[in-house]
Amino acid sequence: MKVLITGKGGQLAWELEQTKPEMINLISLSAQDLDITDQEVVEQVLRLHKPDIVINAATYTAVDKAEEDIKTAYAVNDLGSEYLALSCKDLNSKLIHVSTDFVFDGTKTTPYQTDEKPNPINVYGASKLAGDIKVNDILGAQATIIRTAWVYSANGNNFVKTMLRLMTEKEHLGIVYDQVGTPTWAKGLAKMIWALIMPEGLNAGNLDVQSSSPQALTPSSSEALLLHWTDAGVCSWYDFAVAIQELAVEKGFLDKAIPVRPIPASAYPTPATRPSFSVIDKASAEQASGVETIHWRKQLSEMMDELKHSQNNK
Template sequence: MKIIVTGKGGQLAWELEQTKPDHVELISLGIDELDITNAAQVNEALVSHSPDVVINAAAYTAVDKAETDTEAAYAVNQHGSENLAQACQAIEARLVHVSTDFVFDGTKTTPYQPDDQSNPINVYGDSKLQGDLKVAEILGGQATIIRTAWVYSANGNNFVKTMLRLMAEKEQLGIVYDQVGTPTWAKGLAKMIWQLVVVQGTKGKVQGEQAEVLHWTDAGVASWYDFAVAIQELALEKGMLNKAIPIRPIPASAYPTPAKRPSFSVIDKNTAEQASGTETTHWRKQLSAMLDELAAMTK
């Protein structure tokens, strides 16, 4: 089975490379090899490589910058996704398209279901939603859309690595407590995607079928404050930090950002677990495993 992964160098693409099944021929392409905003380049790459499946892990993810860099956000997240969908349709390849919890407004108090009404409250969320809609419209059952949230990895820049740096540098930290969701180790997401691709193969090419929409994070619930406290506790246990600092819970209103963020981002994973045959693991256990990996990489 031949698979193209876009977004090489990003957290998810890196983890997909690390966890690739032996029988998969993986072609990982970064922006230098494949700019998904360039339709001609996308067509040429997909025709020349002729993959069975494309996993789109490329995205514009600078949430706050997107509020003013709107054109670039839509170019990647909407039009880039549309270009990939059209090219996949032409060569009859399946598209696994990675999306976000930010398509929701965060006003629910129970986990978001895949078929819940979307209502993004920032440019990033809307640009991702428009891409999802294009993928679903063009490919129908030939596409799987996977929404995820709070992604981190031993590779790249993310909340966990930022917290470790700040905890080593600062005397204290104030972390938002009234935005709730679930952290996601990108390695766990990558393993689920591989299982999904293996389980489902290249099925899903019946015209008229609806696109499959799945949700995936680790198990459990946390605020950013809870997440930060766990990072410090585990890093101290593992000898990655040499002292504890006070971490204060603060409201989001005390830390204003250009982009509004959902206050509740918990998403229901049941359909993804069933489709992939993979069970979620609690976020704290995943965090511990990632920190072990990071410590080994930085020795």
């Protein structure tokens, strides 16, 4: 099976490469290799490789910058998704399209279900939703859309690594406590995606997951298969930061702890408004993939072990 991944160099693409089942013929392309905002390039590259499945992990994720750089955000998140979907339709390839919890407005206090009406409150969320709609309209059941949130990895830039750096540089930190969601270790997301693709081969390669009888990429409706995926549990950014510091001291990243205090989002204004509550229900993805979510703190601990190992081997 030939799988083409966009967004090489990003956190999810990197983890997909690390967890690839042995029998997958993987093509991972960076923005330089495949500019998804250029329809002609997309058509040429996909025709050249003729993938069975495309995983679109390329996205414009600069949430605050998007408020001013609207054209680029929509070019990548909306038009790029459209061009990939059109080429997949032409080649009869399936598309796994990665989206975001930011399609919701955060006004709820219970986890968002996959069938709830989106209502983005910033440009980033709106541009991602526009791309999701294009993918569904063009491909229908030929596509799977996966919404995720608060992604981090041992590779690339993210909240965890930023906190580790700041906790060595600062005497104290103030972290927002009134924005609640769930972190996602990109490796867990990658394993779930591979389980969707290869339900019969979950134990192949280095896929260490538990499975039942997944629906995989065969939804019964004419609509795209819409899934939600994060780690299990709930936390605020403040809770996440506190856990990062506790584990960092325990694992030897930090010599000592510094004061970390909770602050309201109003005390840390940003160009983009963010949802105050963006917990998403993962039951659909667990059922479709046969993979169970793991609590975010356990995932964080394992990722930091990986990070420590990679640093020690440099």
